[in-house]
Each structure stands twice: as C-alpha cells, then as structure tokens.
Amino acid sequence: MTKLEKSENPIAIAVSNRKGGVGKTTISSILTQIALSKTDKKVCAIDLDPQKNFTDSMSLFVKNNPTLLNNLVIKDAITQEGDFIIVDCPPALENQTKMAIEFADIIIVPIMADFFSLLNLEVVFEIGNKLGKIREQMPIVTIGFNNAGVVLSTSIRQQFSERGYFIAGDLPVHKLIPFNMAVGNQWDKGMGMEFRKQFWKLYNDIEINYKKMLNNDIKNLWNGS
Numbered sequence: 001m002t003k004l005e006k007s008e009n010p011i012a013i014a015v016s017n018r019k020g021g022v023g024k025t026t027i028s029s030i031l032t033q034i035a036l037s038k039t040d041k042k043v044c045a046i047d048l049d050p051q052k053n054f055t056d057s058m059s060l061f062v063k064n065n066p067t068l069l070n071n072l073v074i075k076d077a078i079t080q081e082g083d084f085i086i087v088d089c090p091p092a093l094e095n096q097t098k099m100a101i102e103f104a105d106i107i108i109v110p111i112m113a114d115f116f117s118l119l120n121l122e123v124v125f126e127i128g129n130k131l132g133k134i135r136e137q138m139p140i141v142t143i144g145f146n147n148a149g150v151v152l153s154t155s156i157r158q159q160f161s162e163r164g165y166f167i168a169g170d171l172p173v174h175k176l177i178p179f180n181m182a183v184g185n186q187w188d189k190g191m192g193m194e195f196r197k198q199f200w201k202l203y204n205d206i207e208i209n210y211k212k213m214l215n216n217d218i219k220n221l222w223n224g225s
C-alpha cells in the first residue's frame with residue numbers, strides 16, 4: 001500500500017462502511033453539493049465504488065448546474081486535487097478503502113440500526129487506530145438515516161462518545177432525497193428548513209473541527225464550537 005502524502009490545506013473526508021445501503025453515497029453527494037455552494041472551494045469528488053453512483057450523481061448535478069462545472073473534479077482514484085476532497089468508499093475493505101482512511105482527515109461512518117453496519121463501524125475504527133490515527137482525529141459517525149430507533153441511536157451515541165468518538169447524530173430522512181440524488185437535483189430542493197439544518201450542521205462540524213485539528217487543538221475537538 002503506497003502512502004499518499006497530502007498537503008496541509010485541503011480537507012479530505014472518507015465516507016466508509018463495508019455495509020452497503022447505509023447512505024455513504026448520499027452523504028458524499030450532499031456534502032459535495034454543500035461544499036460547492038461555498039463558491040471559493042475547489043471540490044474533488046472521488047468515487048472508489050465500482051457502482052459509480054457518486055460519479056453519476058455529481059455528473060448529473062453539474063450538468064444541471066453548469067456554472068459549477070469548473071469548481072468540481074470527479075475522480076476514480078485518490079488524489080489530492082482540490083480544497084475539499086470527498087472519498088466515497090466501496091462497500092469493501094480492500095486496499096483502496098484503507099488508503100482512503102489513511103488519507104482522510106475525517107472519516108464519516110454512516111450506520112443504520114443493524115448489526116452489520118455497527119460491526120463495520122468498529123472495523124473502521126480499528127483500521128484507523130492501526131494506522132496511528134488517534135480517536136479524536138478520526139471519526140464523524142453519522143447514525144442511520146432510517147430505522148434507527150431512538151433508543152438504539154441514543155445508546156450507540158453514549159457508548160461511542162464514552163470511548164472518545166464523535167457521533168454526529170441521526171441524519172434526517174426525507175422521501176425526496178433518493179430522487180434528488182439520483183437525478184442530480186440540488187439535494188435540498190423541496191426540503192424544509194429543519195431538515196436542511198441538520199446537513200448544514202454536519203458540514204459545519206467538519207469545518208470547525210478540521211480547523212481545530214490544524215491548530216492542534218485536540219482536546220477541544222468535537223466539543224461544540
């Protein structure tokens with residue numbers, strides 16, 4: 001496995017879970033769109049999944065929003081191009097995923113209220129720890145976009161935050177999300193304010209905590225803004 005050096009400026013996010021259907025591509029696409037809406041950003045969407053849903057979703061998106069064409073690069077391998085890099089990992093833990101986890105500043109592990117996606121959350125932590133990432137530098141965990149019963153998600157959050165992991169909380173579920181992402185619509189088209197706020201919060205948490213990481217403010221990571 002070749003180690004890829006990344007210059008300190010860009011922020012790189014890996015979205016990974018060996019379980020499929022947990023929302024990796026959707027979260028990758030939404031965060032990419034939010035990053036693009038900040039006009040100063042050169043955004044790089046890296047799609048490591050052979051299903052290429054992230055590629056298709058983002059290609060359609062810039063086709064529908066041609067003014068953003070020059071702000072987005074879509075790649076199928078890890079590269080350090082861009083100010084905001086998002087890697088949508090395949091539902092497997094082959095070398096590419098390990099490289100992405102090593103490369104990333106922040107790792108998002110979407111999970112649903114099912115045993116296997118939870119199991120894979122532990123696996124991602126294990127890989128990160130082996131690669132020498134300390135816990136606080138590692139994860140934003142987003143808890144399931146559906147089926148995550150309140151009781152289960154509360155207990156997951158408690159359990160992991162006690163061990164030093166940041167848990168972003170439940171992502172909202174909306175019936176228009178699958179449609180919007182599949183046809184390259186803007187992710188928040190037709191969504192209410194309350195709904196949009198939760199994804200904006202995820203994005204802002206990433207930016208705020210990345211700045212803290214750059215300033216070596218490790219002890220305040222994920223501790224509010």
Ligand SMILES: Nc1ncnc2c1ncn2[C@@H]1O[C@H](COP(=O)(O)OP(=O)(O)O)[C@@H](O)[C@H]1O
Pocket residue numbers: 019020021022023024025026027053145171172173174175177178179181
């Ligand atoms: N927040 C959400 N609200 C509603 N549906 C969602 C949400 N996130 C994902 N989905 C839907 O769940 C399915 C699986 O999501 P996807 O992002 O493709 O998962 P993965 O990339 O992990 O396989 C898709 O049909 C997607 O549209």
Ligand SMILES: [Mg+2]
Pocket residue numbers: 024025026049053
């Ligand atoms: Mg996917």
